[in-house]
Amino acid sequence: xxxxxLKDIAKMVGASPSTVSFILNGKASQMRISDELKNKVLAxxxxxxxxxxxxxxxxRTGQTKILGLLVEDISNSFFASLxxxxxxxxxxxxxxxxxxxxxxxxxxxxxxxRMLTQRQVDGYLITPxxxxxxxxxxxxxxxxxxxxxDRYFPGIDTAFVQVDNAGAVKKGMEHLVNxxxxxxxxxxxxxxxxxxxxxxxxYTEAISRSAEQKKKLVLKVNFAGGRELAIDQITEFLKxxxxxxxxxxxxxxxxxxLESIRAIGLSIPTDLAVVCFDDNDIFRLHLPxxxxxxxxxxxxxxxxxxxxxQQLGNNKIALKKNQVQLAANFISREST
Amino acid sequence: xxxxxLKDIAKMVGASPSTVSFILNGKASQMRISDELKNKVLAxxxxxxxxxxxxxxxxRTGQTKILGLLVEDISNSFFASLxxxxxxxxxxxxxxxxxxxxxxxxxxxxxxxRMLTQRQVDGYLITPxxxxxxxxxxxxxxxxxxxxxDRYFPGIDTAFVQVDNAGAVKKGMEHLVNxxxxxxxxxxxxxxxxxxxxxxxxYTEAISRSAEQKKKLVLKVNFAGGRELAIDQITEFLKxxxxxxxxxxxxxxxxxxLESIRAIGLSIPTDLAVVCFDDNDIFRLHLPxxxxxxxxxxxxxxxxxxxxxQQLGNNKIALKKNQVQLAANFISREST
DNA sequence: TGCAATCGCTAAAACGGTTTAGTGAATCGA
DNA sequence: TCGATTCACTAAACCGTTTTAGCGATTGCA
Numbered sequence: 001x002x003x004x005x006l007k008d009i010a011k012m013v014g015a016s017p018s019t020v021s022f023i024l025n026g027k028a029s030q031m032r033i034s035d036e037l038k039n040k041v042l043a044x045x046x047x048x049x050x051x052x053x054x055x056x057x058x059x060r061t062g063q064t065k066i067l068g069l070l071v072e073d074i075s076n077s078f079f080a081s082l083x084x085x086x087x088x089x090x091x092x093x094x095x096x097x098x099x100x101x102x103x104x105x106x107x108x109x110x111x112x113x114r115m116l117t118q119r120q121v122d123g124y125l126i127t128p129x130x131x132x133x134x135x136x137x138x139x140x141x142x143x144x145x146x147x148x149x150d151r152y153f154p155g156i157d158t159a160f161v162q163v164d165n166a167g168a169v170k171k172g173m174e175h176l177v178n179x180x181x182x183x184x185x186x187x188x189x190x191x192x193x194x195x196x197x198x199x200x201x202x203y204t205e206a207i208s209r210s211a212e213q214k215k216k217l218v219l220k221v222n223f224a225g226g227r228e229l230a231i232d233q234i235t236e237f238l239k240x241x242x243x244x245x246x247x248x249x250x251x252x253x254x255x256x257x258l259e260s261i262r263a264i265g266l267s268i269p270t271d272l273a274v275v276c277f278d279d280n281d282i283f284r285l286h287l288p289x290x291x292x293x294x295x296x297x298x299x300x301x302x303x304x305x306x307x308x309x310q311q312l313g314n315n316k317i318a319l320k321k322n323q324v325q326l327a328a329n330f331i332s333r334e335s336t
Numbered sequence: 337x338x339x340x341x342l343k344d345i346a347k348m349v350g351a352s353p354s355t356v357s358f359i360l361n362g363k364a365s366q367m368r369i370s371d372e373l374k375n376k377v378l379a380x381x382x383x384x385x386x387x388x389x390x391x392x393x394x395x396r397t398g399q400t401k402i403l404g405l406l407v408e409d410i411s412n413s414f415f416a417s418l419x420x421x422x423x424x425x426x427x428x429x430x431x432x433x434x435x436x437x438x439x440x441x442x443x444x445x446x447x448x449x450r451m452l453t454q455r456q457v458d459g460y461l462i463t464p465x466x467x468x469x470x471x472x473x474x475x476x477x478x479x480x481x482x483x484x485x486d487r488y489f490p491g492i493d494t495a496f497v498q499v500d501n502a503g504a505v506k507k508g509m510e511h512l513v514n515x516x517x518x519x520x521x522x523x524x525x526x527x528x529x530x531x532x533x534x535x536x537x538x539y540t541e542a543i544s545r546s547a548e549q550k551k552k553l554v555l556k557v558n559f560a561g562g563r564e565l566a567i568d569q570i571t572e573f574l575k576x577x578x579x580x581x582x583x584x585x586x587x588x589x590x591x592x593x594l595e596s597i598r599a600i601g602l603s604i605p606t607d608l609a610v611v612c613f614d615d616n617d618i619f620r621l622h623l624p625x626x627x628x629x630x631x632x633x634x635x636x637x638x639x640x641x642x643x644x645x646q647q648l649g650n651n652k653i654a655l656k657k658n659q660v661q662l663a664a665n666f667i668s669r670e671s672t
Numbered sequence: 673t674g675c676a677a678t679c680g681c682t683a684a685a686a687c688g689g690t691t692t693a694g695t696g697a698a699t700c701g702a
Numbered sequence: 703t704c705g706a707t708t709c710a711c712t713a714a715a716c717c718g719t720t721t722t723a724g725c726g727a728t729t730g731c732a
Contacts, residue, residue: 056688392718
């Protein structure tokens, strides 16, 4: 069964496609179409189950009403809620969001970015990976609406929204230091992106201020070997260095860390205190609960959308700044 | 800066759009275009950073190379991995997947379905909600490729892939009965969809076979009031009925249940044994680990994509059946 | 040498809408 | 009564591709 087009309706009611288009787009009175014809068209459209071909509309109007969202990993709870909030917010403005995971893979990320471009998305919301610089610059040069999230490129002038990484780590470290921990380790990854650098620098800074702890204790987990090997790296690191507290730089590192700690048989917080970046159901439900620095996910998403909408010209209230850092929430639980 | 179109390239090299199109689509030799012109076009396209307008291509060819995926809730780990696998599999066949969450909301679901139709997706992968019947039938009538997942409509003849719900619950119940539990409760929701009915029926069936337990003990959680109220319902139910084991019908019910159990102060498995449908990081990491019936998520995703590709005519190997049930994995942990 | 076949490429229609500039008929004002 | 408006619509261009049919020039064959 063929889908019914606007022309089919036009033929059916004996009017021209233009007239039908006006009516279906609510411009009937503006174009002073008679109520009689208007109702006839509306009724026929409904009866025939007309659904406009959005592809044709997009081609003609140059607007797809689609936003492209690229996150690191949609199955990670942080990015999942980010995506969810963005989707909901975008809907308010009449935009649909298509999202994909870069898996922090540069090649994949660039490909996805190009695909979004080819699909003519109206705006981009991106958690960039290393290697995307050129394509991001291209988007900027084309003056397409764009907001980076979670991280950004220091060398490229774009809008971005991220958590205040330095402030968050600082808060967490102060908490640990105040609690009297003297050998605090920092477990992170080397993604090459700025947000991880900011977190690590804040740790280094905190250690350098500390009277008790002179030496940094940093593990950069290498994910190349997969989940199990990552856990092994953490296990080995903890066994060898024997810290009294550990700060995980992301939620997935924290989860892997909990597995390591469990495997080693350490008890939290007696043997080892734990703080983690990002909150998560697991940290809340864990026994003991894990102290975290919760990112203001909804606020990040909302801010990003608002900046983007401003660029798209859909926003009444102008935001002052388009490079934003939002404070994290410190949630103290039993792990420290 | 304006984006460069195929026509721009044509003008630049002094050829016709058709010729350029042939070359860019690798039909140069087939259309016996001279290598000289071919290379010139290719070079110019690259130099100008040409990216085909996929919207125009779609309009012309009638193919968007997009699959629409509707899940219940993308931030739920089960659906997240489902989506992820589907995305990866679809990519193999040259399809991009756009996904959205119905939130089990009939109105929202129908709207999303229509949006997918209007966006001209080439195929549908859907976890349907109550109220979608008509729109699903419409898709069937239009002979559009469609595979339902996780559930289906008994009255509508469509392809579907789901876990063997009855078999899974049966296995879980047998495990509990064999372990000697005599007052096994079943906590579920009333979504009106078949997969939940299948699970509940299997529980009822197991109880009716049981020598020890004569009475069903079922709670249907009402989600209307939100998370906290849902937890309260479970708490009240457990306090009042005092079961020695509880079977949660979905992973999110299990998570809420763990919070209830924790709030009441019951200890697992001494006071209460726990089995849950769906696996999850939380159940694995929980102390004690939670016994689960793990859905074969990847297999479900792969099967669904293959059936869909068959409908799209992209598959070499024909599948025999297009209505599939896959067995769940029983994973015994310390909670039972 | 003359006709057909081949070569290398192009014109133009089509996809399904939106939008600008009109068009003929009815109504209006003077 | 006649020119100007208004009314209720419509014709046609256009968005950026793909694809079918075909065109003039060259080559092949007898």
